[in-house]
Amino acid sequence: MNKFFKYVSHQINSIGKLYDKSSTAGKILLLFILLILVTVIFKGLNQSNQREGFEQSDQFLFKTNNEIYDDFYSDIYDHLVFNNVKNQYEVGEIINNTSPTSESIILDIGCGTGHHVAELGSKDLNVIGIDVSPSMIAKAKEQFPEYKFEVGDALNQDQFRFGSFTHILCLYFTIYYMKDKMRFFKNCFDWLMPGGYLIIHLVNRDQFDPILPPGNPLMLVSPQRYAKQRITTTKVKFTDFSYHADFQLDKGKNIAKFIEKFKNDTNGKVRKNEHTLYMESQKAILVMAQEAGFIIEGQIDLIRAQYEYQYLYILTKPN
Structure with a gap:
């Protein structure tokens, strides 16, 4: 694994050196190529998120804390984090x-x-x-x-x-x-x-990136570095349902809420999870x-x- 990280670091450094030495036109071309590569990789990874929709009898289901981690959530957990x-x-x-x-x-x-x-x-x-x-x-x-x-x-x-x-x-x-x-x-x-x-x-x-892995199309680059305000939401489209999450920090109370919403494309049923994080x-x-x-x-x-x-x-x- 150390060899892998050394290889990735070497490749990133090589790209950085090439970028620094390039002309303005060359830099634009290099960024364009990198954007295409990232898009292709992201689309490939997004295919792994293609899962069947969740099933529940209630039109709206609300879960908090430990009750969140049921069979459905344990099944989708790896695809999210x-x-x-x-x-x-x-x-x-x-x-x-x-x-x-x-x-x-x-x-x-x-x-x-x-x-x-x-x-x-x-x-x-x-x-x-x-x-x-x-x-x-x-x-x-x-x-x-x-x-x-x-x-x-x-x-x-x-x-x-x-x-x-x-x-x-x-x-x-x-x-x-x-x-x-x-x-x-x-x-x-x-x-x-x-x-x-x-x-x-x-x-x-205050500064970590709360976007979950499948919601970050930039992969090796944190979008937080280029955002005027901190991005706290994650959006992912699965085969039969959509996923939306938001991280909300109340610094004064040392509490954060991580709120997730799953919406079934077919019947419109919604599951909402509310995680409470005690974030001193x-x-x-x-x-x-x-x-x-x-x-x-x-x-x-x-x-x-x-x-x-x-x-x-x-x-x-x-x-």
Whole structure:
């Protein structure tokens, strides 16, 4: 995977150098060619979003928080958020920075449909994934039957015994679904062995790009850099239904709403999901981690995976 990133970085640098050396006409031609390539790639990727419409008996269905993650949502989840390049980069950086071995025991909190567990497991590491959603766990087991997944809650202090793990991961916005983050940190501290690692995903809530992968036609370029105002909406067209999402941040209350709407093309039925995210500043969350006993050891910037203003923080439990 490192070779892949080096190759991509080399190609981007080469294009940049060629652009700098080109005449005005040459620059216009190069941008035109790149635009065509991006359009072709995006159309190809968009074909993977061609899914059959959702079915529900009610004309309008409203779901919040944990009830969102039912069979329908777990089935479409990967089509909305999964990014293989990002996942492989995250796992690679976690391994490079924490050096797990065959003796390590890794817990992935909020494992979703299981991709991080599978990526770690493919490297012969001992890993288990938990999620509060039975439907997400069922999908993870369906996709990766060779790995271990369980329904579990990181806010339940009795979920695991003291000193059970060498590594605990909490990735892709999972921590923001937890209102009682201090309880989360205390539980993780108890479940880790001395010297163990907790890796959490945090974002700059004011500047990260809330557009989901299938809604970004620019692929390797964040549209936020060129927008006068922050773009907070995602629109995706599937075969039989349309998808619309919007990220709404109330900075004063440290709360964000991520609102999704699915509309069936045939019968007009609508499903609306409202996610509540408890989005304190990165500094405030890290202070909580320190108060729970953790030491901040490092930060991994996800910009190399094209996730700007998003980070993995490496925390350690003292020996």
